[in-house]
Amino acid sequence: MTESIKFGDVFKHHEQEYVFLAKTGDILYAAQILDVEKTRQIKRLDDHRARRPDANRFENILYCYVMLSTEEFKDRMAHFGDPTLDGIVIDKTGVALNTEDMRTLKNDLCDPRTLVAGELKQLVRDLVIPQNHTA
Secondary structure, X not given: OOOOOOOOEEEEEOOEEEEEEEEEOOEEEEEEEOOHHXXXXXXXXXXXXXXXXXXXXXXXXXXXXXXXXXXXXXXXXXXXXXXXXXXXXXXXXXXXXXXXXXXXXXHHHHOOOOOOOXXXXXXXXXXXXXXXXXX
């Protein structure tokens, strides 16, 4: 029996944690949850970039991320700059992002300035995020 997976559910692939975003045909869209050190490095670069008056956070896929507030992932980011994974088996962890993180992720994915596939934006745009989402 195949276990269903929804937007915001966390799964593992090659020892890495990902947030499920959407799936169509052979393409699975996911945001990688980076470890604390990689998160700090990208955040430091982004903070430096943000000081420019013409700064656009989504001008570079490196800065396509959401800082997570979900308890299990504090001080880590969900990075969606390269959201496609091919031919994988999903190993759900039983954890899902909290409602606030899911809303922020959805809003950032749908932002017209975000450099992600139009197909992903379409898939996520009409999602309804439940008030109290649980895995």
